Amino acid sequence: MAVIFQKTRGLTDVPTHYCPGCTHGIIHRLVAECLEELGVLDDAIGVAPVGCSVMAYKYFNCDMHEAAHGRAPAVATGIKRVRPDNFVFTYQGDGDLASIGTAEIVHAAHRGEKISTIFVNNAIYGMTGGQMAPTTLVGQKTTTSPYGRDKETQGSPIRMSELLATIEGAVFVERVAVDTPANIRKAKKAIKECFQVQIDKKGFGIVEVLSTCPTNWGLTPPEALKWLQKNLMPYYPLGNFRRPEEVK
Amino acid sequence: MSKVLMKGNEAVGAAAIAAGCRYFFGYPITPQSEVPEYLSRELPKVGGVFVQAESEVAAINMVYGAAGAGGRVLTSSSSPGIALKQEGISYLAGAELPCVIVDMMRGGPGLGSIQPSQTDYFLATRGGGNGDYRLLVLAPSDVQELVDLIMLGFDLADEYRSPVMVLGDGMIGQMMEPVEFKEDLKREAPEKPWATTGTKGQRKPNIINSLYLEAELLEEHNIHLQEKYAKMREKEVRVETYNIENADLVFAAYGTTARIVKTAISKLEEEGYKVGLIRPITLFPYPYDTFKNINPNCKGVLTVEMNAGQMIDDVKIAVEGKIPTYFYGRTGGMVPGPAEIADKAREILGGVR
Ligand SMILES: Cc1ncc(C[n+]2csc(CCOP(=O)(O)OP(=O)(O)O)c2C)c(N)n1
Ligand code: SF4
C-alpha cells in the first residue's frame, strides 16, 4: 500500500500532555518535521525549557537535555562547543526566554553560537497557571495582573525578535504564527530556513512563534486563535527581521 | 617529569589540561582570574575550547550542556561567583553529570573582600543549591596537592558521575610553588554511553534530566544518589594525620590554614607540648572515623579556620561529645598567624606539657 501520509519520525510515540487547542503541539510537529526533512534528526541534540514544554524531552525523538528555567541557550552552548558537528536547538517559552533567561539568549546570539532557538510566545506563563509574562499585552488580565497589565508600573511588552535582530551574531530572526494553515506553512518554512543557517555554520538563528494558551487566556481554542490574530499580531508583527544575505 | 614553578591558579589550568580537560566555561573574578586567563591562552593550543560566559549562572549551565554531551569540563570562580553557580550545581548533581568546579574562596558575606578565606565550607559540603545532594569536595593545602587533586577530581567525577569541587582559597591561588604533573595518577576514563551525541538512528534517545514528576520515581532517584554518596563515604575519604594518638591537643584544619597550624605545632613542640593534627583532604566525605583514633585523654580538639566556625560542626559530629572542642578563626580575609594559634593552644593546655 502506498503511504500518503505518516507521522514524522521526529516525534516519539507518546501522547503529549498539552491542553486541547494548545498550539505547542503544532509547533512540536513543525520542528520535528524540519529535523527529519533536513536530515539532521539523528544528529540532533535538543534542549527543553522549564514551562509547559518542559516534557519536550520526551516528545522529540532525538537526544535531549532538560535545562534549568531560562538557561537553555547556555546549555546549548555547552553542547555545541563539545559537539560542533551535531545539530543543537532549544525550545523555549516566553517566560523562559524573555524573562528569566534574557541574559542567556542575548549572549548566545551575541557570541553567534551556532544553535537554533524556537521561541514560543503565548504572552503568558502557561505552566504556572497564567501569570504575567514580559510579553503580556498592556491591559491583558493575568493572575498577577488582575486589573490588566499597567504600562506605568509593569512596562510595555518586550519584542524579543526586534531586540535580537539588533545583535550582529543573530543571523536569522523571524516571527511567525500558527493560527491558520497558511501561516503554519510559513512557520515551517521559517523554521527550516533557520535550521539551515545552523547547518551552514553561519551563526545563531531564532524563530519566534505566536502561540495560544486557551486554558490561561480563559478562551475556547477557536476564540484563542481569534484573540491571537486580533491582539497579538498587531503588537508582534509577523515577518523576517534578519536572514544571512543581510548579514555581512 | 621535572618540577616547574607555577602560580596556584595557573597550575589549576595546567593540571586540567594534563588531565584531559578540553572545555572551560567561566567568568572573571578575583582571586581566580588567572585560571580563565591561562586557559584562554593554553586551551586553543591543544584543540580545546575556552568560553568566557556572560555570568557564572550561564557558565555553570554551559558546563551542564558540555558535560551532558560527554566533554571533560572545568569551571572556576570565587565565592560570590560560586554562590551564583548553585542552581547549575544542583542540576548537575541531579542529572549525575561529571565536572570539576574550582572555588578560590574569598571573604564574605556579600561582595566581601578579595583576600583569602574559608567561608564557603558550608556551601561546599552542605550544598548551596536545592535538594538532597552532595559534591565530592577536595581541599588542597599546597600547589602540588592542588595539581594532584584537580587531576584526581576529573577521574572521580567520571567514576561517580558527580560534580567535584576543589576548594582552595585566595592564598593557594596566588602563591608560587614547584609542581610536577604525575601522569601515573591518571586512571582509565570510563565510557559515557549516556551522553548526548546524537542517536545516529542506532539507539534510543539519551536524555539528560533531573525532573521526575512522580514522587515515587524521584524518591527512587534520590535513594540511588544517596547510595552513591554512601559509596563515596566508604571509599574516598582522604586525610593527613600527625601524632593524634599521643597528643594532649589535636588541631583540626584544612587547606592553607593547616600549613599555618603546622608552623604553630613546631613552635609548641619546641616548648615541650604534645600536639597533633587532623587535616581533612576530602571535606565530603569527611574523615569522621579518624577522630576515633585521637588519644582518649586528650584535652581537646582545636579547630582553626579562616571563618567564624564552619568545619567545627563536622568536628563536633566526629568526636560525639567525647572530647571538648575549641575554635580559633579569623574572618574577612584576615589570615591567622602561627603565634596567635599557639597562644590559643597554650590557653587550652594550661600547664600540661
Ligand atoms: C528558577 C525557577 N523559577 C520559577 C520556576 C517556575 N516556573 C515554571 S514554568 C514557569 C513559567 C513558564 O512560562 P513560559 O516560559 O512562558 O512557558 P509556557 O508555560 O507559557 O509555555 C515558571 C515561572 C522554575 N521552575 N524555576
Ligand atoms: S497551559 Fe496553556 S500553554 Fe500550557 S499546555 Fe495548556 S494551553 Fe498550552
Ligand SMILES: [Mg+2]
Ligand atoms: Mg508562555
